[in-house]
Amino acid sequence: MEYYIATIKNFCHVLEQLNSSEPNINNRSIKAAELIKKTLEDFRTKIRKEGFRSTEDEIHFFKYVKPKISSYLIFYSVLAEIETSKITLNDEELKLFIDKKERMFRHIMRENIDFVQYYNAGLCHLDKIYFVREANLLSMSKNSAHQLTDPEFNVSHDLVAANILAFDLFKKHLSPKPELQATYGPPAPKLKWTASKSDFIELVYALQATTAINYGENEIKEIFSALQSVFQVHIEDPYRIFIDLANRKTAPLKFIPKLEEGFLRKVDEISGMM
Numbered sequence: 001m002e003y004y005i006a007t008i009k010n011f012c013h014v015l016e017q018l019n020s021s022e023p024n025i026n027n028r029s030i031k032a033a034e035l036i037k038k039t040l041e042d043f044r045t046k047i048r049k050e051g052f053r054s055t056e057d058e059i060h061f062f063k064y065v066k067p068k069i070s071s072y073l074i075f076y077s078v079l080a081e082i083e084t085s086k087i088t089l090n091d092e093e094l095k096l097f098i099d100k101k102e103r104m105f106r107h108i109m110r111e112n113i114d115f116v117q118y119y120n121a122g123l124c125h126l127d128k129i130y131f132v133r134e135a136n137l138l139s140m141s142k143n144s145a146h147q148l149t150d151p152e153f154n155v156s157h158d159l160v161a162a163n164i165l166a167f168d169l170f171k172k173h174l175s176p177k178p179e180l181q182a183t184y185g186p187p188a189p190k191l192k193w194t195a196s197k198s199d200f201i202e203l204v205y206a207l208q209a210t211t212a213i214n215y216g217e218n219e220i221k222e223i224f225s226a227l228q229s230v231f232q233v234h235i236e237d238p239y240r241i242f243i244d245l246a247n248r249k250t251a252p253l254k255f256i257p258k259l260e261e262g263f264l265r266k267v268d269e270i271s272g273m274m
Helices: 002-021 025-050 055-085 091-111 113-120 158-174 197-209 220-231 238-246 255-273
Strands: none
Touching: 002 025, 002 055, 025 055, 055 091, 055 158, 091 113, 091 158, 113 158, 113 220, 197 220, 197 238, 197 255
């Protein structure tokens, strides 16, 4: 496993140098793709010759190492498509094209929603099903036909994991750069979440489930990230807390009813003043 960790470290270093030295996105994407394909081929050759020392090493490789490398290949392929499309599309058409690529990622996320939640939550109890080559083929995802064509170098969910990471890269690439953001008016006040973490979990899952944010297009992970930043709260394993709430012997919801009670009380107060 030391070899793979060292290779990834060197890969990230070379990729960082490429990003800073090659301003042309198409050229950068081509060079990155060559680096990625060579790295994956080196991995494939080593695995065919030596295999893995343990099941744990195999899981680590297919859960973290290979998806990280593969995610860049997916990301740069999409990036190159967008850059090429700029030649023939106007601004509005280009925006629609980028939206189409984002919907492609979200479609994959929705098709594999249980796994996406599992992976993003850092869970491990199903790793031997998702990330071991000899696992039952019935565990295959809709995006894992590659496992049949090259079973020595693929598992049922490494490509889905790569798409999760590629989507993160895609969103980061599209997000406004801080130095370009205008700052008008007084700074926004700092807000701090003072209720319990369980209450926060209830609120976030309710917002996502009711499609109240971006028509429900965002993954729960994105909403958590945004609201944790807004309210200065950090939760290590929100999915696990959600499961605990769902398994409460009493009513699973405590905070949502409080919101309703508080709102109705405020309505009564205002009505009494009118």
